[in-house]
Amino acid sequence: MSAAAAAVAATGPTAQTVIVEGVPVHCTLAGSDPNGSDPVVLLPGVGGTTASDFEFLLPLLARTRRVLAVDLFYGAAEATGLDGLLDQLAGVLRQVLPGRTVILVGFSVGATVAAAFTARNPTAPNPTAPNPTAPNPTAPNHSVASLVLVTPVPRASNRHRMLAALRSDISVNHPEALRSLDLFSAYSSTFLQLNSPEPFLPGANTVAQLHLFATCDLTAVLPQITVPTLVVGCTKDDLAGVEAARLLFASLPDARYTEIDSGHAVFVERPAEILAIIREFVSHPVSHPAGSMLEAARP
Amino acid sequence: MIGLQPVEVDTIIVGSGMGGLGMGIRLARETERSFLILERAHDVGGTWRDNTYPGVACDIPSHLYSFSYRTKSDWGQFYADGAQIHRYLQDAARQEGLLPHLRFGTDVRQMRWQPDVARWQLDTTTGSYRCRVLIIAAGRLSEPRIPEIPGLTGFAGPVFHSSAWDHSVELAGQRVGVVGTGASAIQIAPNIARVAESVVLFQRTAAYVVPRADRTYSDAEMRLLAQVPGEIERLRSQLFWEAEAGFAKRVGLPAAVAEFRDVALGHLASQVSDPELRARLTPSYEIGCKRVVLSDEFYPALSTGAVALEPSALDSLHSHRATAASGAEYELDVLVLATGFHTTQPPFATRVFGREGIALSDRWSRGMVAHASTTVAGFPNLFVIDGPNASLGHNSAVHMIETQIGFILGALDHLELVNADVLEVGREAEDAWMSEIDRRSASTVWLTGGCSSWYVDDRSDRLTLLWPDFAFAFRDEVGTFDPRGYRVSRAPVAVAH
Ligand SMILES: Cc1cc2nc3c(=O)[nH]c(=O)nc-3n(C[C@H](O)[C@H](O)[C@H](O)COP(=O)(O)OP(=O)(O)OC[C@H]3O[C@@H](n4cnc5c(N)ncnc54)[C@H](O)[C@@H]3O)c2cc1C
Numbered sequence: 001m002s003a004a005a006a007a008v009a010a011t012g013p014t015a016q017t018v019i020v021e022g023v024p025v026h027c028t029l030a031g032s033d034p035n036g037s038d039p040v041v042l043l044p045g046v047g048g049t050t051a052s053d054f055e056f057l058l059p060l061l062a063r064t065r066r067v068l069a070v071d072l073f074y075g076a077a078e079a080t081g082l083d084g085l086l087d088q089l090a091g092v093l094r095q096v097l098p099g100r101t102v103i104l105v106g107f108s109v110g111a112t113v114a115a116a117f118t119a120r121n122p123t124a125p126n127p128t129a130p131n132p133t134a135p136n137p138t139a140p141n142h143s144v145a146s147l148v149l150v151t152p153v154p155r156a157s158n159r160h161r162m163l164a165a166l167r168s169d170i171s172v173n174h175p176e177a178l179r180s181l182d183l184f185s186a187y188s189s190t191f192l193q194l195n196s197p198e199p200f201l202p203g204a205n206t207v208a209q210l211h212l213f214a215t216c217d218l219t220a221v222l223p224q225i226t227v228p229t230l231v232v233g234c235t236k237d238d239l240a241g242v243e244a245a246r247l248l249f250a251s252l253p254d255a256r257y258t259e260i261d262s263g264h265a266v267f268v269e270r271p272a273e274i275l276a277i278i279r280e281f282v283s284h285p286v287s288h289p290a291g292s293m294l295e296a297a298r299p
Numbered sequence: 300m301i302g303l304q305p306v307e308v309d310t311i312i313v314g315s316g317m318g319g320l321g322m323g324i325r326l327a328r329e330t331e332r333s334f335l336i337l338e339r340a341h342d343v344g345g346t347w348r349d350n351t352y353p354g355v356a357c358d359i360p361s362h363l364y365s366f367s368y369r370t371k372s373d374w375g376q377f378y379a380d381g382a383q384i385h386r387y388l389q390d391a392a393r394q395e396g397l398l399p400h401l402r403f404g405t406d407v408r409q410m411r412w413q414p415d416v417a418r419w420q421l422d423t424t425t426g427s428y429r430c431r432v433l434i435i436a437a438g439r440l441s442e443p444r445i446p447e448i449p450g451l452t453g454f455a456g457p458v459f460h461s462s463a464w465d466h467s468v469e470l471a472g473q474r475v476g477v478v479g480t481g482a483s484a485i486q487i488a489p490n491i492a493r494v495a496e497s498v499v500l501f502q503r504t505a506a507y508v509v510p511r512a513d514r515t516y517s518d519a520e521m522r523l524l525a526q527v528p529g530e531i532e533r534l535r536s537q538l539f540w541e542a543e544a545g546f547a548k549r550v551g552l553p554a555a556v557a558e559f560r561d562v563a564l565g566h567l568a569s570q571v572s573d574p575e576l577r578a579r580l581t582p583s584y585e586i587g588c589k590r591v592v593l594s595d596e597f598y599p600a601l602s603t604g605a606v607a608l609e610p611s612a613l614d615s616l617h618s619h620r621a622t623a624a625s626g627a628e629y630e631l632d633v634l635v636l637a638t639g640f641h642t643t644q645p646p647f648a649t650r651v652f653g654r655e656g657i658a659l660s661d662r663w664s665r666g667m668v669a670h671a672s673t674t675v676a677g678f679p680n681l682f683v684i685d686g687p688n689a690s691l692g693h694n695s696a697v698h699m700i701e702t703q704i705g706f707i708l709g710a711l712d713h714l715e716l717v718n719a720d721v722l723e724v725g726r727e728a729e730d731a732w733m734s735e736i737d738r739r740s741a742s743t744v745w746l747t748g749g750c751s752s753w754y755v756d757d758r759s760d761r762l763t764l765l766w767p768d769f770a771f772a773f774r775d776e777v778g779t780f781d782p783r784g785y786r787v788s789r790a791p792v793a794v795a796h
Contacts, residue, residue, distance in 0.1 A: 056544065059552050063742070190537070261533060272543030276771040297771060298367060298532065299539035299698055 013059055020091030026050070026071040027092060031062030038103050038145045039066040040282055041093070045108025045264075046153075046209045046239070047182065047200055053107060056271035057278070064279060068096055072113065074208035082216065086117050101145045103282050108240060108264065109209050111152035112216050115248075118144045118229075119221035146285040147229040148278055151240045151264055154218045154248045159241065164214035168207075188236035188263030197268065222251045228285040229255040230294075232266075232277060239264035256281075258294035273297070305420065305427035310334040310434065310711075313407050313647070316345020318436030318684040318700045320388055321366055324395045325704055330711070335430075336397065337423060339406035343392045345438050347385040352464045352483065352635075354490035355381035358511075358593045360538045362531070363695040366391070370535070372525035378513045378593075410435075411652045412679060417721050417790035419680065431720065434707060435647060436684040439764065442641040446478070450616035454634055461487060461637040470495045473632040476621050477606075478613050480506045484637035485592045489600035491635075498605065499621075499629050503612040504589070504750070505582040507563040511593040539770075545693040546769050549587050549744050556744070560586045570598035579610040588748025590692060643667065643756040643763055645686070653678035654723075666756035666763040670729040670784060671777045673703050674710075679723040682707045687763055688736050692745070692754070694770040702778045709780025719787035728784025740767040 013030035028050050033039060040061060044053040050069035061067050070092050077084030093102065106114025121144055153160065163185065171178050179199040187197060203209075229252050233245030242259070249257035258277060262269040276297065288294055310326065312319045315338040326334050342348050357364050361374035364384065369391055375383070392398060402425060409422040410433060419433040443460040445451075451458065456473075459465040461483040475495045477488050480502045492498045524531045547555040563586055571577045580601070600606040611624035621629045643666065651659035654677045662668070662677060667687035669675050674682060684703045691699060714722055740746055740762040745754050754764040766773050 055554065056547060056552075060547060060550070063550065063739075261536060270540050272546070272769065272771070273540040276543075276769065276775075279772075280775055296536070297774065299363070299535055299770075299774075 013062065016096070018092050018095050020088050020095075023073050023076045023088060025073055025088055025092050027096060028058065028069045029066070029096065030058055030068075031064070031066045033066040037065050038101050038282075039068055039097055040103045040105055040278075041097075042067060042069040043089075043104070043106040043110030043114055044069070044071065045110050045151075046213050047186075047203055047206045048108070049203060049205075052200070052203075053267045057267060057275055060275055061279060061282075065282070068092075068102075071205070074205040074212065078208055078211070082113070082116055082212065085113050085212075086120055089113065089117055090121075101143045103146050103148070103285075104144050105148040105150065105278060105282075106152065107150045107267065109153055109212050109216075111149040112154065112212060112218065114147060115149055115152065115154060115218055115225060116221060118147050118227060119218070119224040144227050146227050146282070147225065148232065148281060149229065149245075149248065150232045150274065151234045151237050151242075151266060152231065152245055152248055153213055153216060153240050154222065154244060154251075156214050156216050157241070157244075161214045163239070164210045167210065185239045186263060186265040188234075188261075188269060190236065190261075191263055191265075191269045197265075219251075222248070223253070225252055226254055228290075230277070230281045230285070231255050231257045232274070233257065233259045234262045234264060234266050235259050236262060237264040237266075254290040256288045256290070256292050256294055258296060260296070305429040306335070307429050308333045308335050309430060310432040311419070311421060311428055311430040312336045312434045312436055313410075314338060314345060314436040314438060314441075315340075315343040315392070315401060316347075316436060316438050316441070317388065317697060318438070318703075319343075319345070319434075320392055320397065321697070321700050322434055322436060322684065322704050322707065323397045323400060324366070324368070324391065325708060327396055327400070329708065332711075334400055335428065336401045337405040337407050337421070337428070338401060338403050339424075341403045342389070343397075343401065344385045344388045346440060346462075347381050347388060349441070349462045350381055350464075350483070351466070352461050352487050352490075352637075354486035354596075355483070356486060356513075357381070357384060358482065359542070359695040359697075362535050363538045363542065364697055366697060367535070367701060369395075370531045372531055373521045374516060375521075376513055376515055378511065407647075407650065409650050409652070411656075412654060412681075414654065415791060417679070432680050432682070432711065434682045434684060435651070435686070437645065437647040439642050439645060439685055439690065440640040442646050443636075444639050444641050445636060446613075446638050448478075448613055448616060453618065454616045454631075455618045456632045456634065458634045458636065461635060462640070468633060470633060472496050474630055475499075475633045475635060476501065476613065476629060476631040477635045477637055479637035479639065480504060481637060481639055482590055482592050483639075485594050485597045487635060487637055488606045489594070489596040492600050492605040495633075497607065498600075499607045499609050499631070500601075501609045501611070501613040501621075501623060502579075503624075504584075505580050505610075506589065507560075507582055507586045507591045508566060508594050508597055509559075509563050509591055510566050511595045513595075539694070539698070542694040543769055543771060549692055550742055551744060551747065556586065559591075563591070567598060571602045573602070576601060576608065579608060582750075584750035585744050585748035587692065587744040588750035589752045639753055642753040643758075651678065651681070653681070665759040666761045668729060668733050668763075670724040670732045671706060671781075672766065672773075673706055673777065674722075674724040674729075674785075676724050676726040676729045679721045682710070688766050689773075690754075690764050690766065691770055692765055698770050699766065699773060702774045705778050706780050710785075713780055713782050714787065717787055718789075720790040721788045723786050723788075725784050725786060731784075736767060737761065740765075743767050 013028050015028050017024050049071050054069050104114040182200045231249040233242045249255050309332040315336050323336050357379050361379035406424040411420045413420050418429045421428040457468045471494045474497045476499050478501045488500050548559040609623045614624045615622045619630050621631050648660035669687040672689040689699050745762050756763045
């Protein structure tokens with residue numbers, strides 16, 4: 001640990017609403033960064049919110065740095081598609097963290113947004129990347145210093161479309177069965193054998209998030225992501241699929257990869273393990289060279 | 300055995316508990332160093348050799364409370380009892396070939412750095428020893444704390460500390476007093492109530508008690524762990540990360556703290572129906588500030604009257620009569636002191652003398668300090684396992700011990716690599732480390748929870764026992780030796796290794 005880190009004093013999470021192009025976006029800011037370390041921006045996953053996904057991560061990560069969690073309004077972007085979401089995120093960052101380079105952490109469809117945002121935005125110069133893109137000084141947008149993609153959905157497959165169709169069918173014809181389907185698909189068999197998690201609350205964004213889940217395809221823009229990236233796959237994830245995470249790792253020029261023994265809802269199943277991984281990566285993003293597979297901790 | 304020439308070895312480990320044995324196993328497996336393990340008792344096991352009281356058990360799952368490099372597929376219980384852990388450690392010492400390295404009955408009375416030869420000189424009850432590297436693994440819960448109770452020496456029956464249980468004393472038909480409400484007292488009281496005529500528990504401060512829900516592993520489960528590759532590691536990993544999540548409760552995450560408190564108070568409410576008794580058992584400080592105790596037997600024993608609760612401290616003794624601070628009086632035949640240990644001021648520190656003859660206890664006069672929780676400025680080639688800021692309130696001590704062992708092996712490798720003999724941390728590095736420890740401690744329940752606990756040094760109000768972060772962070776920050784902040788040098792005169 002460094003003496004500089006000693007100066008960081010944590011502050012409690014505060015919620016705020018930011019208006020971007022007339023759309024209200026909720027976000028939560030916590031922690032502080034007197035020594036100027038890059039803030040971390042968290043994007044929740046499909047069917048989730050900051051409250052449901054980052055209840056553990058947000059305050060505990062904020063013990064070591066500034067953290068902003070953003071609940072994008074997916075519904076408003078239905079007409080504009082993914083680009084609309086990226087504009088929303090850019091608007092939030094401009095208002096809440098003006099001029100700051102950020103570390104983006106996206107979970108599930110939040111990772112889709114995070115990856116697309118990074119591809120679209122000029123990156124901070126990064127000498128370790130094989131093909132550093134030149135920073136664009138005229139761009140008003142934020143640059144992303146590094147990126148964490150947790151059980152990401154970079155490209156919808158037949159399976160993703162099947163699940164979305166099944167879910168939408170059940171929500172019309174057997175709404176009460178929807179709870180079981182969601183629990184069943186979010187958690188691993190190991191977790192459900194030992195725990196009885198609460199059903200998910202229907203979220204205002206869920207349908208629009210599922211639309212993104214079932215239609216996205218970032219294949220064309222992936223080569224533009226040149227910042228140091230960590231991809232985290234979940235070995236028991238039947239929703240996003242661990243193969244997607246592995247392939248994404250292999251598709252990015254400056255990525256590392258690690259896996260967690262968990263279902264999709266990794267922030268509930270393994271909150272401390274994912275915190276450990278994120279905390280270490282955001283502090284030392286290039287301590288492992290591009291292309292390396294990080295060994296899981298063996299406690 | 301007592302000769303004039305000291306016995307010369309490369310490395311000496313003091314203590315043969317989890318820490319000393321874990322260190323010895325890795326030295327034996329991975330290095331060519333000559334080493335000895337000096338132990339004042341006549342067996343290995345430390346804590347688990349000394350604590351044999353009725354009901355002694357671990358409150359960390361057995362699969363986590365064992366070495367990662369000596370996993371055991373046939374733990375019979377989710378939480379092992381003390382005897383099982385003791386046997387595990389005895390087996391480890393024997394099977395890893397440590398017996399020839401062990402010197403029992405060897406109380407290390409003085410450890411003195413000799414700068415002229417760059418060696419540690421040890422005086423012990425079996426003679427003197429000299430070594431290049433000294434690793435102290437003397438424990439932090441190994442020296443019983445005996446309270447100063449007027450009349451204690453004049454008490455007309457057997458008196459013993461929980462960690463030195465006198466098994467020759469027959470408790471059947473006896474009136475027994477138990478002093479304390481820590482983890483030991485709460486395990487002891489319901490267990491001795493099964494045989495004693497009466498048991499009274501002197502409670503100065505109520506403890507938070509949460510369900511233990513111990514269970515046995517079935518034969519099939521044990522075979523699964525033995526036969527399917529990777530299964531035991533998966534289980535350890537799951538248990539470890541589950542325990543890690545518990546740290547949120549210690550740093551004042553309001554939701555996590557409230558949930559934890561609800562579990563404890565719900566457990567109390569479900570097991571104790573008498574509102575007055577319940578009130579007396581309800582702590583007045585925040586949960587987690589003192590060690591949270593796991594028990595399904597404690598409240599029922601009080602609720603049924605098998606154990607009587609005296610809601611104040613034991614004040615004085617006169618012959619058979621025990622008087623509590625409340626004024627209540629009890630006639631007792633046997634007194635059990637479950638009063639804990641000298642934690643913040645370890646007695647071994649009075650026996651260690653570093654550069655310029657300074658005693659470690661003087662260096663630590665305002666509380667224990669170390670760099671990376673393991674090395675102390677002014678004390679070259681000395682490593683302390685399970686010392687300053689190296690314990691946890693929420694996860695296994697073995698994880699911490701193994702982390703420190705990895706650090707020490709790395710430091711020894713470094714010395715070899717740079718072809719030096721002496722390694723010493725600088726004061727600046729140690730100070731920076733300590734101010735970071737203080738910063739992280741500030742928001743924890745141990746300093747904000749409104750209790751006095753054995754984790755905090757009352758001379759400086761600093762948290763000196765516990766590591767104020769996740770266990771994974773200890774592994775990240777201490778697990779690999781980092782030479783920055785250290786000075787290395789050659790021995791002033793050549794001495795044969
Ligand atoms: C009742 C009880 C319950 C516990 N339960 C848990 C639990 O559930 N989970 C958990 O994580 N931890 C628990 N602990 C903490 C436990 O002490 C540690 O987990 C661990 O056993 C410490 O190992 P150690 O080797 O550091 O120290 P110890 O086991 O104390 O071993 C130190 C050894 O050093 C020897 N020694 C000391 N001084 C000298 C000297 N001058 N010369 C020679 N030899 C010396 C002692 O005789 C002893 O054998 C418990 C402790 C107690 C007392």
